[in-house]
Amino acid sequence: MNHTFNNILFLLAAGILMAGCIDANYEEPVAGRTEDQLLSNVIAAQSELSIFNELLDSEGLLPLLVSRQTQDQRAVFAPTDAAIEAFMSENGFESADDIEGLENVLAYHIAEPNIMQSDLNRTNYNFIQTNADQDIFVNRSGGLVRFNNQTVNIQRSESGNGTVHLIDEVLLPRSNTMAAYLDENPELSIFKQVVELLGLNSQLSANFRTIFIPDNQAFADLLAALGAGSLEELVEMVGEDALEEIVRYHIVNDLVYSANVSNSQTLTPQFTGEVMPMISVDGENVLLTYGEGHASATLVSVNDDIFQTGFVHTIDKVMLPVLEDE
Secondary structure (H helix, E strand, C coil): CHHHHHHHHHHHHHHHHHHHCCCCCCCCCCCCECCCCCHHHHHHCCHHHHHHHHHHHHCCCCHHHHCCCECCCEEEEEECHHHHHHHHHHCCCCCHHHCCCHHHHHHCCEECCCCCHHHHCCCCCCEECECCCCCEEEEEECCEEEECCEECCEEEEEEECEEEEEECCCCCCCCCCHHHHHHHCHHHHHHHHHHHHHCCHHHHCCCCEEEEEECHHHHHHHHHHHCCCCHHHHHHHHCHHHHHHHHHCCEECCCCCHHHCCCCCECCECCCCCCCCEEEEECCEEEEEECHHHCEEEEEECCCCCCCCEEEEEECCCCCCCCCCC
């Protein structure tokens, strides 16, 4: 009994002693919290970014750069004063108010999450998510990193609770869409009809698409070869499922354009069949070879205009996939 009583007294004394050691002002540290400068302060400290800083403030975007104190949250690709002044002059703008969708243009320079230059140098790094709800496509040409197929030099990078990259160009969200491109080019009207018939319109607005579109003459040649008098007859002959496979043989879930094509490069379309198309570069001509033994070829009219979601190129034949024997 005495031993039990002594043990209780010892525990009570120990508890009192520990309570006396508790710091009344103790706060649990916030996980990931950093003492690094807020990005807004980093930008304000750069004399070359005074215009960019003023525009962020005027458009109410500074809260994006001051609301977080955790590490590695955002990156800013900040055009220098010289870059903004050159952009204004080239476009005949007298003031920033002349820039259509200024807030969205500025938000296009704010990326999430944080991106460092080492990320951009990785060959498999293909896009940057921005606060403008549109990605920046990253590609490489001649050893240079390009944004949206545009050469952009990062003059230097400054660190805070994220990264500020000082760049020498103004980045613009892409406004042109694949659907509008089809509307504006009557020689591609049959492909447009096929897409609408099959309910594949969403492919025109899905990110990271390259579409090789056969022109109307290519479809006319196909109809003649199959003995079909119209698109409707073609559907009756092959069926909608087979026609969709043909269309998906022309859609690649990747970005393909002159800066990143190489001879004998194999493409992986949405429907591959047994033989995937292959790029063949012959002098200034770019061809796609396909069919048994890649014996067939179609000439590619390369279009390096970048759309909101990718690239569109025109070809002069409808490529028919090689199907497995049933």
